[in-house]
Amino acid sequence: SSSSSLSTASNSVQFDLKTYWTALIAEINKKLEEAIPVKYPERIYEAMRYSVLDEAAKRAPPVMCIASIHLSIILSILMESCSICCLRFTRLRSSMMTSHAWTTLRRARGRPSNHTIYGVDMAILAGDALFPLGFQHIVTNTPPEVIPENRILRVIAEFARAVGSTGMAAGQFVDLRNGNGNGDRERVVEFVQEKKFGEMAECSAVCGGLLAGAADEEVARLRRYGRAVGVLYQVVDDVMESRRDGGEGVKNKKSFVRLYGLERAMERAEELREEAKRVLDGFVKVYGETKVAPLYSFVDYAVDRSFVVGDG
């Protein structure tokens, strides 16, 4: 929808993100399908597949990961993406079950959540199994002659940190604990947004860079880029939600719009967009516009949502 008045000016290189993304989704889904075959005991694999092989999934984290890899070497290392999807599910799982006290039927992407179909116990176990499966997938399917082991270890550490007790789990925890909000509400909302939404995008961008052998300074910049895009995506979501609901009376207590008002939310989105693009401008000088184009297009997509991913 073009209801947003945020600037969506594109860079000079035209990049067809929709075609790029849609093609990658098909490939990623195929790899994920292969990565989780149904074995004995079947029910746990079915529960794992139910959440991971969701046809409606946009696969944004793996696509961003691959786009970061493309920055310096053109290698589609899709197993990394699988792990990121697995990890993201682990986060989804926790969020589904904890925020709704195990009982409410909540829909993720318009489908009943895992635990309403397989039971809370099976949903917990499916999450416990998916996380190590992600790591197993990386270490057994990444050929060491292509990616040296020290890089694989850095990727593992990055994943684990991103979802861990100072990363997404921290965001989840603070979100739950401060449900009714008081006093430090602004700090809480910013912390939660940064941890719950910034970390995943940050991790995706950083892992792509690590696999490709990016220098520490480049990894640090990819980190800033990913974080900005992740939070940007959420702030724009809040803006869109408030428009849909007609005004600022949004239900979501953690909404940036509810906290700061629509105008400030738009300003924040603009700042984040600028920040992300500034980082990429630095890369253009070294790698050229063509290689950086996919990463630029993510920033624009986060703002304008000009197409529906996976639609035709």
Next chain:
Amino acid sequence: ENQQVFKETLFQFEDYMVHKAKRVNEALDEAVPLRHPLKIHEAMRYSLLAGGKRVRPMLCIASCELVGGDESVALPVACAIEMIHTMSLIHDDLPCMDDDDYRRGKLTNHKAFGEETALLAGDALLFLAFEHVATRTAGVSPERVVRAVAEMSAAVGSEGLVAGQVLDVASEGQEVDLRELEYIHVHKTSKLLEAAVVCGAIMGGGETVDVERMHRLIVSSDVTKSSEELGKTAGKDLKTKKATYPRLMGIEKAREFADILVAEAKGELSHFDSSKAAPLHGLADYIAYRQN
């Protein structure tokens, strides 16, 4: 005279256990500093530092030393495996699973911190385990660390620990035959014990043949375990008809079975220097015949 030798060995073994447990506890304490948000880290520490026997870290360190490695190279992975073990206990105790109020004589994690925090603390310990190994291991080639990560993840996932828990949950209140019980036990308990000894040998610089021996070492374990010895609510397993070896085989047969398994394990150890293998001999006996 034999009894005297036995007593001395036993004494040394206890010494060894006490010494190693102290090192492991210090390392675990350092591994989870109190950071923001405090409560989740408190919950992680509550269960991790609750004074378990540290059998898994000890197996890991002992097998590292067996192949000639120093304790320090195995310590990070030893701690990681204890974190995974603790995660499985926290999740196991949740109301939707075994619904236990006490473990090791203390309130279970969700009783002390609430279900949501307990679930997240368990998740966070699992994540930290992998981060810890990847970032804290020093003096080992990246290739070996990656192999250890592969062993750890295989042991905990849907072909390991989780598979055992799935069957365990499904079998509650139902009749289970020996084959099913074996499956539950191998996956729920033995896989992680196996990962502990295997990772120890990998970090310690063991040859492929040593690592293979370590794979075979833990065929099965604590066959005669009863719910009381796990520090769980007494008699719960029997009430809920949960399968145990003594229930299916009778105490006598279960003990004979344990003897056979321990002998097999010690057979694997006979290929190593006997003084270096002594701690693992002791641990095999301890796991099979432990009594509180």
